[in-house]
Amino acid sequence: xxxxxxxxxxxxxxxxxxxxxxxxxxxxxxxxxxxxxSLGQGLEFLIYFQGNSAPDKxxxxxxxxxAERTGGSVSTLTIQRTQQExxxxxxxxxxxxxxxxxxxxxxxxxxxSIL
Amino acid sequence: GQQLNQSPQSMFIQEGEDVSMNCTxxxxxxxxLWYKQEPGEGPVLLIALYKAGExxxxxxxTAQFGITRKDSFLNISASIPSDVGIYFCAGQxxxxxxxxxxxxxxxxxxx
Numbered sequence: 001x002x003x004x005x006x007x008x009x010x011x012x013x014x015x016x017x018x019x020x021x022x023x024x025x026x027x028x029x030x031x032x033x034x035x036x037x038s039l040g041q042g043l044e045f046l047i048y049f050q051g052n053s054a055p056d057k058x059x060x061x062x063x064x065x066x067a068e069r070t071g072g073s074v075s076t077l078t079i080q081r082t083q084q085e086x087x088x089x090x091x092x093x094x095x096x097x098x099x100x101x102x103x104x105x106x107x108x109x110x111x112x113s114i115l
Numbered sequence: 116g117q118q119l120n121q122s123p124q125s126m127f128i129q130e131g132e133d134v135s136m137n138c139t140x141x142x143x144x145x146x147x148l149w150y151k152q153e154p155g156e157g158p159v160l161l162i163a164l165y166k167a168g169e170x171x172x173x174x175x176x177t178a179q180f181g182i183t184r185k186d187s188f189l190n191i192s193a194s195i196p197s198d199v200g201i202y203f204c205a206g207q208x209x210x211x212x213x214x215x216x217x218x219x220x221x222x223x224x225x226x
Contacts, residue, residue, distance in 0.1 A: 033214075035216075041219075091158075101165055
């Protein structure tokens with residue numbers, strides 16, 4: 001498709017399990033971003049990729065969170081040993097480059113619920 | 116770190132009324148963005164502002180990049196029911212990849 005695609009759209013899992021969230025950016029976009037949105041809140045930056053490298057990981061909340069990007073395209077956000085406070089919508093965005101004149105375009109997110 | 120203060124937090128207006136919301140920052144941004152988010156969807160870009168003082172329109176929407184580069188406002192004229200949603204401002208630095216988002220303004224339009 002033409003937009004940012006995220007999967008799954010919804011994920012319910014038990015506390016302590018690992019989860020993987022996937023993002024397919026817009027074709028040709030070199031920059032990819034992960035954000036977290038808790039209920040009724042704004043977007044919290046997690047990590048961004050330029051190509052396959054991550055210049056800024058400053059937003060990852062703990063070492064249970066990791067992300068990778070392969071082939072300059074698809075990215076996976078992994079949360080290990082999930083906790084209830086990890087419940088949120090995880091949004092992915094991409095832009096043509098990471099510069100400030102390049103707006104980010106968002107997917108519809110993965111709604112993660114930890115029981 | 117950088118923080119954005121977005122206000123108001125929510126608005127309840129009558130169809131046809133004009134709406135104004137704004138964001139202020141403790142630090143300078145090189146780009147200001149305004150997004151709209153509807154339930155179950157990701158934010159959709161409405162307007163992007165790249166120069167201090169810039170005033171940009173997109174249909175009934177008008178946004179301005181403050182001269183100090185620390186603030187921006189969004190106006191919606193003659194509101195309609197489909198304007199309902201959460202509006203977010205976001206600031207971007209020149210070299211930093213991430214955007215810093217405000218907490219959003221929830222808009223409700225009564226027919």
